[in-house]
Amino acid sequence: MSSLSVADLRKRILYRGSPALVWFTLVVLLVVFSAMAPGLFTSKVNISNILSDASILIVLAVAATLILAVGDFDLSIGAVLVFSGILGAKVMIAWDGGVGTGIALGLVVCLVSGAACGALSGALVAYARIPSIITTLGVMGLLTGASNLITGGVDLRGLPPELTRNIGNRSFGDVVSLPTIVAFVVAIIVAVIIRSTVFGRNTLALGSNAEALRRVGVDVRFHRMKVFALAGMCYGLAGFLSLAKYSTTTIAGHSNDMLQAYTAAILGGSSPFGGVVTVVGTVVGVFIPTTLQNGFVVLGIDPFWQQVAVGGVLLVAVFVQTYRKNQR
Amino acid sequence: MILTEPLLEVRDLEVTFGHIQALRGASLTVGKHEIVGLVGDNGAGKSTLVKAISGVRPADSGQIYVEGAPATLGSPAASRDLGIEVVYQDLALASHLDSVENLFLGRQLRRGGVLRALGFVDRAEMRRVATETFVTLKMTVKDLSTPVGDLSGGQRQAVAVARAAHWAERLIIMDEPTAALGPVQTEQVGKMIRRVREHGLSVLVVSHDLPQVLDICDRVVVFRHGLAVASVASGDIGVRDLVDLMSGAEAADEEEL
Ligand SMILES: Nc1ncnc2c1ncn2[C@@H]1O[C@H](COP(=O)(O)OP(=O)(O)OP(=O)(O)O)[C@@H](O)[C@H]1O
Ligand SMILES: [Mg+2]
Numbered sequence: 001m002s003s004l005s006v007a008d009l010r011k012r013i014l015y016r017g018s019p020a021l022v023w024f025t026l027v028v029l030l031v032v033f034s035a036m037a038p039g040l041f042t043s044k045v046n047i048s049n050i051l052s053d054a055s056i057l058i059v060l061a062v063a064a065t066l067i068l069a070v071g072d073f074d075l076s077i078g079a080v081l082v083f084s085g086i087l088g089a090k091v092m093i094a095w096d097g098g099v100g101t102g103i104a105l106g107l108v109v110c111l112v113s114g115a116a117c118g119a120l121s122g123a124l125v126a127y128a129r130i131p132s133i134i135t136t137l138g139v140m141g142l143l144t145g146a147s148n149l150i151t152g153g154v155d156l157r158g159l160p161p162e163l164t165r166n167i168g169n170r171s172f173g174d175v176v177s178l179p180t181i182v183a184f185v186v187a188i189i190v191a192v193i194i195r196s197t198v199f200g201r202n203t204l205a206l207g208s209n210a211e212a213l214r215r216v217g218v219d220v221r222f223h224r225m226k227v228f229a230l231a232g233m234c235y236g237l238a239g240f241l242s243l244a245k246y247s248t249t250t251i252a253g254h255s256n257d258m259l260q261a262y263t264a265a266i267l268g269g270s271s272p273f274g275g276v277v278t279v280v281g282t283v284v285g286v287f288i289p290t291t292l293q294n295g296f297v298v299l300g301i302d303p304f305w306q307q308v309a310v311g312g313v314l315l316v317a318v319f320v321q322t323y324r325k326n327q328r
Numbered sequence: 329m330i331l332t333e334p335l336l337e338v339r340d341l342e343v344t345f346g347h348i349q350a351l352r353g354a355s356l357t358v359g360k361h362e363i364v365g366l367v368g369d370n371g372a373g374k375s376t377l378v379k380a381i382s383g384v385r386p387a388d389s390g391q392i393y394v395e396g397a398p399a400t401l402g403s404p405a406a407s408r409d410l411g412i413e414v415v416y417q418d419l420a421l422a423s424h425l426d427s428v429e430n431l432f433l434g435r436q437l438r439r440g441g442v443l444r445a446l447g448f449v450d451r452a453e454m455r456r457v458a459t460e461t462f463v464t465l466k467m468t469v470k471d472l473s474t475p476v477g478d479l480s481g482g483q484r485q486a487v488a489v490a491r492a493a494h495w496a497e498r499l500i501i502m503d504e505p506t507a508a509l510g511p512v513q514t515e516q517v518g519k520m521i522r523r524v525r526e527h528g529l530s531v532l533v534v535s536h537d538l539p540q541v542l543d544i545c546d547r548v549v550v551f552r553h554g555l556a557v558a559s560v561a562s563g564d565i566g567v568r569d570l571v572d573l574m575s576g577a578e579a580a581d582e583e584e585l
Contacts, residue, residue: 197447198436201425205433208422215384215420216434217405275424 021320022267022284025313026291033295040298044174051180054290056238056245058183058283060257061264062190063234065282068265069194070227071207071274072132076121077235077261078254079143084113085239085249086147089156092163092243099160103167110240111233117143118232122225147251156249168244179241184283186234191279203227207274256307260289263310267317288313332359334396335530336381336412336499341390343376343554350376351387352554358499363521363531365541365562368551369574374534375417377551378503382414383407394498411497417504417534419488423477427469427487428458430476431494461494462486465520481508489517493524500524501532506540518544538567552576 033041040046060077067074088110095102117139124135170178194200205213206220206227214220242250266272267288268281293306336358343351350373358364368374379385381392383401392399394410401407407414421430429436432454439448455472462469467486469479476484485508492500502521506514514537521531521544535541541548542562550558550573558573571577 196449196451198438198449199447201429201436201449202434205422205425205429208424209420212420212422213434215382215404215414215416217403217408218434275422 021317022269022281022288025267026284026287029288029291029295033291033298037295037298041295046294046298048171048175048177050287050290050294051175052177052245053294054286055177055179055183056241057257057260057264057286057290059186059234059238059241060261061268061282061286062187062279063231063238064258064261065265065268065270065277065279066190066194066203066227066231066234067132068262068270068272069203069207069274069277070224071210072125072224072228073136073262073272074118074121074228074231075133075136075258076117076140076143078257079140079147080114080117080232080235081239081242081254081257082249082251083117083143083147083239084110084236085243086150086156086251087113088236088240089159089243089249090150092160093156093158099162102160103163106163106243107237107240110236110243112236114236114239115229115233118235119225119229121232122228125228126221126224151249151251153251155251157247159243159247161247163244164247168241168247179245182237182241186237187279187283190234194277194279199223199226204275204277207276209275259307259314260286260310263289263314263317267313272318332362334358335360335362335394336532337391337393337396338377338381339391339393341377341380341387341392343373343380343385343387350554351380351390353390354551354554354556356549356556356559358530358532359546360530361525361528362547363525363533363545365545365548366532366534366551367536367538367541367548367570367574372551372574373554374551375503376554378414378416378501378532378534381407381501382412384414384416408495412499412501413492413496415485415488415492415500415502415505417507419484421476421484421488424475426473426475427462427479428455428472430487431458431461431491433491435495457494458490461490465490465493465523467516467520482510482513485509485513485517489520493520493527493529496524496529499530499532501534503534504536505533506535506537514540538570542567542570550574 060081064074064077088106091109092102092106095105121136121139124130125132167178194203202213202218202223206223210220264285265282268278268283268285270277270282289306289310292309293303296303296306334357338354338356340353340355341351342349342353354373354377356377366374376385380387381401383403383406386402392401399410422433436449437454437457438444439450458472467490469483469486476487479487485505489502489505506517509517518540521533524531533541533545545562548560548562548565548570549556550570552574
């Protein structure tokens with residue numbers, strides 16, 4: 001009797017999926033850190049820090065969610081971010097017209113170059129039919145090398161101070177920064193696209209059964225490429241936000257982004273096998289690595305432990321997903 | 329032999345996969361309002377013919393005519409635009425999406441106004457039309473918002489058949505529509521095929537269920553080794569003869585003589 005109900009309960013938790021798991025994990029983390037560092041962790045400054053740290057990662061994780069929707073992986077996240085950030089920075093540094101125009105140009109360059117990098121990966125995956133993991137591994141190497149060649153491996157400085165003052169560090173009520181707002185707007189837009197538009201529904205259908213979609217007359221290759229380009233544009237936006245926040249390119253600072261973005265998305269309940277995603281879950285998922293990192297810093301624990309914890313949490317999430325898939 | 333004016337004419341289709349010649353000059357005709365059965369042993373080339381007509385895997389050579397006009401069926405969209413719908417052997421459903429979304433897969437209805445331009449789907453309208461379609465076809469799909477991957481094999485088949493029936497304007501091709509079904513649902517599909525014809529469509533059914541084929545079809549075409557070897561009115565032939573034609577027993581007999 002009781003074993004039956006336990007099995008039933010377990011099944012229910014697994015079927016409801018990891019959105020429940022991700023909320024639970026986040027609440028546990030918040031409670032534990034609040035208890036261990038009461039004044040510090042819950043201070044306005046610290047909450048603002050967590051939100052700010054999460055902003056760039058939210059944009060990346062939402063893009064990763066799009067890629068998961070079509071059943072692919074994109075390892076080039078950090079590399080595209082850095083590369084498009086360098087191009088954007090070059091433009092902003094070189095521009096000698098008005099500061100506002102220069103910053104706007106920089107943003108456009110980041111977005112366009114990010115989309116172009118995504119389209120390149122997407123074209124190779126869709127038309128050359130190279131598995132996305134391998135394609136994006138190649139693109140990652142390509143772009144990382146290009147970034148180092150352009151900069152000589154030294155971070156670019158001399159960005160307009162207005163970029164940081166008016167965008168990166170602009171804060172509302174001392175808690176919510178402009179990048180945080182941008183990140184949430186991006187998440188909402190992508191969530192609406194996936195939920196309610198033809199593009200979004202076809203994206204899920206593509207991840208669920210690409211051949212079925214092809215047979216009803218949809219150009220699935222072009223669609224896959226567009227999804228990669230859209231994700232790339234998000235990496236480019238993240239690159240711009242990163243410039244605004246740190247007022248320099250952070251060439252060496254994004255090798256961990258890909259792991260964190262996918263951890264967030266998969267932890268949030270998006271399937272690594274395509275066809276099922278939740279942007280809301282992804283956003284909640286982002287706060288797991290972010291809160292861990294912040295909490296460890298606040299508690300004075302070596303922040304490298306955060307990587308260990310994030311990797312472990314990812315494995316749990318994938319295990320749950322796989323288990324659910326096998327239950328079908 | 330063909331009882332009505334021809335709707336679809338296929339002539340001398342050839343399809344080669346590496347060393348395998350799946351179709352070796354296959355020809356076939358389906359008349360208007362006609363239900364034609366296509367039978368043949370495993371590997372005879374039936375599914376290959378279906379895919380050639382639907383543009384999923386276009387033929388290497390040969391001609392296709394739709395209502396007398398030459399048709400180039402080089403892609404699924406081309407065949408779709410001519411009013412041809414297919415229920416594939418593997419059903420071609422997106423298992424994570426529900427019945428409504430599968431019915432409108434790749435052809436979603438859109439909201440009006442600005443939202444239309446932005447590509448917003450009209451969920452409520454799609455649900456209404458889907459419900460209507462299932463009712464018209466007398467199909468019972470339990471819960472329209474369950475992912476089709478969680479439906480029974482029979483219900484999945486019903487969704488695939490309903491999709492074809494909803495969109496087809498001229499011809500529905502079904503590749504083994506009853507393979508996964510129990511006797512009751514097989515009977516249902518049979519009735520549905522007749523109902524589709526009453527709505528003015530033609531049907532080409534690929535099936536291994538010879539008694540059912542003889543029961544519901546006007547005419548039966550037999551495939552063997554990538555060729556149509558016979559086309560007979562279903563009243564003029566029995567299961568035994570069909571099996572002989574499929575296996576080439578007659579030919580063998582002749583050779584022995
Ligand atoms: N994609 C493919 N690649 C290689 N060979 C193929 C492919 N599709 C079909 N064939 C071959 O073509 C021949 C005809 O296959 P087809 O699927 O058309 O047979 P069928 O009559 O539908 O058989 P069944 O009754 O088993 O469904 C077979 O020998 C098959 O192995
Ligand atoms: Mg077949």
